[in-house]
Amino acid sequence: MKVIGKPRRRVDGRAKVTGLTRFADDVVLPRMLHMKMLRSPHPHALIESIDVSRAAAYAGVHLVLTGKDFPASFGILPITQDEYPLAPEHVRYIGDPVAAVVARDEQTACEALELIEVRYQPLDTISSPEEALAKPEPRLHAYSERGNIHRLQAFQFGDADAAIAQSDYVFEDLFFYEGNTHLPIEQHACVAALDADGKLTLWSSTQVPHYVHRALARVLQMPASQIRVIATPNGGGFGGKCDVCNHEMVAGKAAMMLGRPVKICLTREEVFYMHRGRHPVLMKFRTGVSKDGKLTGMHLQTLVDGGAYGSYGVASTFYTGALQTVTYELPRYQFEAARVFTNKPPCGPKRGHGTPQPRFGQEIQLDKIAERLGKDPAELRLGMLVKPNSLTANWLKIGSIGLEQCIRTVVERSDWKQRFRKMGPGRGLGLACGSYLCGAGLPIYWNKMPQSGVQMLLDRSGQITVFCGATEIGQGSDDVLAAIVAEVLGVDPQEVRCITGDTGITPVDLGSYSSRVTVMMGNAAIHAAEKLKAMLAEAAAEELEVVPDRLQFANGHVSFDARSLTFAEAVVLAEVKFGTLGAVGSYSPPRAPGRYKGAGVGPSPAYSYSACVVEAEVDAATGWIRIPKIWIAHDIGRTINPVLARGQVEGSVYMGLSEALMEEQVFRRLPAKLSRALVHKFPSLLEYKSITSLDMPEVDTVLIEDPDPNCPFGAKEVGQGPLLPVMPAVANAIYDAVGVRIDELPITPDKVMRALELKAAGKPARVGPEHFPAVPYPAPIVVPPPWEGGDGKEAKRDDAAAVV
Amino acid sequence: MTRAEISLSVNGEPVEVTFAPYKTLLELLREDLALTGTKHGCELGECGACAVLIDGEPQLSCLLLALECAGRSVETVEGMAESWQSGAGLHPLQAAFADLGAAQCGYCTPGILLTAKALLAHEPEPSRERIQEAISGNLCRCTGYQQIVEAIEEGARRMADESHR
Structure with missing residues (x-):
């Protein structure tokens, strides 16, 4: 091959280093106006009235819009069209937009926002999944499955509980993965304009121009053929620009009404409210293991904090369980999940979409299993890898799998065998693996x-x-x-x-x-x-x-x-x-073999695999964690441009490490004298901690090439998979270093100190969730795995009518 | 509103500009001088995307009032290529960034390029640690920084080669 596999300057490299890449906020048009949005200061309230008369009369203001200007709702998934461009009567998180001003410049628009008078009737706030389960009222959305439980899912691929009960060893562990956000350095922006022929064009920093196109047609109630959406190069996305955004809809409407171009660029604070980031997930893993180190069954339960709207949440929730089967052989699997609504910015897809959370739990639990069985964690994994060209318990079709070589590579390069469990106090190594999709098998809206x-x-x-x-x-x-x-x-x-x-x-x-x-x-x-x-x-x-x-x-x-x-x-x-x-x-991707309701999430033309070893140093006096080096090997199928592929791997490692050690999108209640409102703890880049160049360790990257026949020249994905093993490998390295288990993210020095104190007191040296609340999971959809005579369809049951 | 007027040098050219006096240098560059190569990620001095060189030193243009820049010399990413002795080509740092994957989305790139240029003006052969320190105020979410650091090292080598010619 002449091009594929050769290191090259990317074709858009020159534009990016000269400042000539035209991002959305760089689009400037003649007669362009500027828009700002007024957002709810209450986490949960009904709008009693909005008076925009003073703002509309303010010098330099061209238009003021409110919820009544937008009769149609929108949403990324067809089954959750639950957002309005501007909230008509019910606001569900701090930052929910209620009005917009279009003015001659940004400054004037900001001044006019201050003149809009909104009267709110505050409602009780649902702040956590526990509260959402306990309090069906006030209900965030009438369409939820029940109360504030957005969605319940349950599947049984073989009788996992029976298999676990008969196992030599049973492991039950709780894990918690805190929410975090994408933090692209480019803030979302868009410009909407009418063309000379009366059609609408929207330039936007979006990852999904096709879905924005569809949503604009729905919201503006005009033919899609009259709308053109141009995705400007994104200044980072990571999933944060995958949703259809309120401001895109409102700018489109304003441009249509005014006949002049309208621009909006969100502030950094607004980007934190836009969110659609990593869902906080509480997990309970019950896993059976045989004496010779094979998994016999797994029963996974997840509780997903969705924030205030649907976003991609139904899919995200499926993904907290769908890919547990594609890495290690798992003969029986039961999975139950619930997503709840809370009065926080909506969660959605972030790099790894729903799978980093259970991957964190699964890979730490494997580390615990290896220790209990007296096995090396790398050898334990090598003994249970999924076979190429096989089917999983939940009917996913596996193609190529280069994971064995990934594991062997990081083990060798990190000198694992000489150093694991032998590095002395305060220093350790941890290993973990991961797998990811190369595209979802089914589109968001079903079509052929x-x-x-x-x-x-x-x-x-x-x-x-x-x-x-x-x-x-x-x-x-x-x-x-x-x-x-x-x-x-x-x-x-x-x-x-x-x-x-x-x-x-x-x-x-x-x-x-x-x-x-x-x-x-x-x-x-x-x-x-x-x-x-x-x-x-x-x-x-x-x-x-x-x-x-x-x-x-x-x-x-x-x-x-x-x-x-x-x-x-x-x-x-x-x-x-x-x-x-x-x-x-x-x-079009190949048709997947699963035929049960819910089988649409998980199938992919191919799966990528990664293995990672993290070295950690932990100061027992302060809990401070230093990561000197990370080794990672990624099964990419075939490398198209090694310069860019390596960048994707290292960028994933960076983002995973940052999530492991510090990133968290968290909320706090204001004191009673200030309303007790649930507010974002730190909607700023300074306070929301992320890794800088000073914290970033050396990364040793190896690309493993095992070409997959479903992929172009054999090339699989590389943008998300390499993030997945990093967080559990960090946790496992910290255990090797100081003998404490931190079963929740982020792993901060205070948690390490708390665990060390427990250890010194002779108590279980673990910090993590202690309790999994009662969740009313429905009776599962029962699908026999391929080796139990299944055909990929739901098994007929007497109580089938009761199955949700 | 009364408008302010200043004279300054931008990328080596004398500029006279009138503008709303509340504007920051970032806004002046992007909105009044159409130099959109300078980016913004927070407008609060947190991300480093808007870094430009003022009299050769990196500064965050979002924290400077444009009025403070009267009579000063401002360099933005648009000025980098021309400012190098080889003429219209890319500055060696720009070329190294493009070749070695230091720019993924490219949004933090202008700020980091100028920060690196200032570092190399003081220290033509910086250690890896010095490079990491110099760019620690510039956040990048794409790369994990490793390819950026390598590109700055490579840019330094290429600059040394050029100046020996």
């Missing part, structure tokens, strides 16, 4: 159309233009697109012009989420490029008097031995022969 489309144009100058709806969020999707096309056509990637993320001119790609872009866009790009290559080959073959199959496409030439044409010459010949040259490509 392709999930990614690519269109290509060849011009007689030799110019290659590729159109795709995929969104560049920094991960390098434009570079992947150019590299794949360049590989097929034998040109330099810098010769390929990528036009992406524009619903007006590019074929649909569902967006940059669930690590889907390389696989789905990549396969569609190969599909399109191969069609053009065949046309070029046929035309060139006539000219060179050879069989088309013998032609080589490389280095900008089409050639056979000494006979050669430049790429542009071949294009001219093909244009003469076939007319204007274009081609389209499509990709």
Whole structure:
């Protein structure tokens, strides 16, 4: 291969280092107005009245909008269309928008916001999952499954409880993963404008222009064909720009009403309220293990704090259980989950979407199991790996799996065998693994159309233009697109012009989420490029008097031995022969074997795997944790551009380490004299702690190549999977260093100190959740696993009608 | 509203500009001078995305009133390429950032490039620790910093090569 696998400057590299990448807030249009939104200062209240008359009359104000201007709701999932652009009567978290002002400049808009008078009737606040379970009223959403329980899910793949009861060992552990947020350095921004022909264009820092397009059509009640959404390159996303946002809807409406461009850029504080970040999840793992170190069954229960709206929450909740089966052989599995509503900014998808939380629990529990069985944690895992080309208990189809090599690589490079459990007081190593999707098997809204489309144009100058709806969020999707096309056509990637993320001119790609872009866009790009290559080959073959199959496409030439044409010459010949040259490509994932209700979450064309070793130093006097080095190996299938792939791995390690040690999106109640309102503890970049260049350890990255046949040139995902093993590996390293278990994140020095004090007092040296509340999980959907005679469907039951 | 007027040097060019007096240098650059290469992530001095060079030293443009910059010399990312002796090409730091994956989303990149340029002006061969210290006020959520540090080391090498020519 000429391009794939070679380290290169990314195709958009020059733009990024010269400041020429045009982010959403860099879009400036003639006669542009500026918008600001008024947000609820109450975590839970009814709006009694809104008086906007003073704001509307303020000099420089062009428009004031409130909830009554927006009759239609929206939401990312078809089943949770529960948000309004501006709340009409019920606000559910501090930051819920209630009004918007459009003015000549930002300053004037801010001044006018102060003139809007809103009378609220405060309601009791639901602050935690425990409260949500105990208090059905006041109810946040009428559509919830019951009270403030948004959604309940339960599945049984074989009788796990019976298998666990008959096991040699039973492990029961509680874990808690605190919520945290994406913190992209670019604040969300958008510009909406009417085109000269009366159609609406929205430039937005979104990861999902296609879904924004659909939501705008619904909310503005106009044909989708009259709306164009352009995803500007995102200044970081990590899932934070995966949801449809209030401000996008309101700016679109304002531009339609005023006939002038309208811009809004959120403040950093507003980005914290926009959130859609990591769900806080409480977990209970009950796992059976045989004497020889095999899992016999697992019963996992999760309780998910969803915040105030649905967002992706139903999917996130499924993901707290769906991927527990794709790493280690698990013959029987029961999974129960509940998502509750609380009066906090809505949670949603963050890098790893719902899976880092149970991965944290599972990998720590495996560490405990290894210790109890007297086994090396690496050997224990190697003895239970899922086999390639197999089915899991919950009917997921596994393809390639390079995890064994990942584990062996980090074990060798970290000198694990010589150092684990032997480093002396205060120093330790921890190991953990992870697995992730390469795109979700099913789209968010059910349909049978392709999930990614690519269109290509060849011009007689030799110019290659590729159109795709995929969104560049920094991960390098434009570079992947150019590299794949360049590989097929034998040109330099810098010769390929990528036009992406524009619903007006590019074929649909569902967006940059669930690590889907390389696989789905990549396969569609190969599909399109191969069609053009065949046309070029046929035309060139006539000219060179050879069989088309013998032609080589490389280095900008089409050639056979000494006979050669430049790429542009071949294009001219093909244009003469076939007319204007274009081609389209499509990709739809293979159909997954699961046939039960809920089987839509978990399937993927392929799964990536990672293994990680973390070295930790813990000061027993202060609890201070230092991480000198991290080793990680990631099964990427095949590397497209090693420079970018390594960046994705190291960026994942960074974000995982930051979550492990400090990041938390948490809330506190104001004192009684100040209303007792539930407020964000620190909506600022200074107080919300994240790792800086000074805290970041050296990372030893190895890419393991085990090409997967479902993937373009075998390439799997790399953007999310490598985050997953980091948090549990940190916890396991801290245990190796000082012998205390911190079963909750983040692992802060005060928790380490508390555990050390317990240890010194002769008590169990553990800090973590002590109690799992009673959750009214429904009777499970029973699906026999493949090895118990199942066919992927729900088993018929007498009480089937009672199953939710 | 009365407007302020100042003269200053921006990327080596003399500039006279009138603006609303409450504006920060960040706002002046982006809104009044159309230099949108300078980014913002908080406008509270927390993220480092808006760093520019004032008389050669890195400063957060969101914390400076534009009025304070009268008569001073401001350098933004737009000025980096031209300011290098090799002419219209990229500054060696920019080229190293592009080649070595130091810019993923590219949003924190302008601030880090200018911070690094100022560091190398004082210390042409900084240690890895000095580089980590110099950019510790610039938050990056994409890279994990390792490729940024390596690109600054590589940029320093390339600058040394250029100046030996």
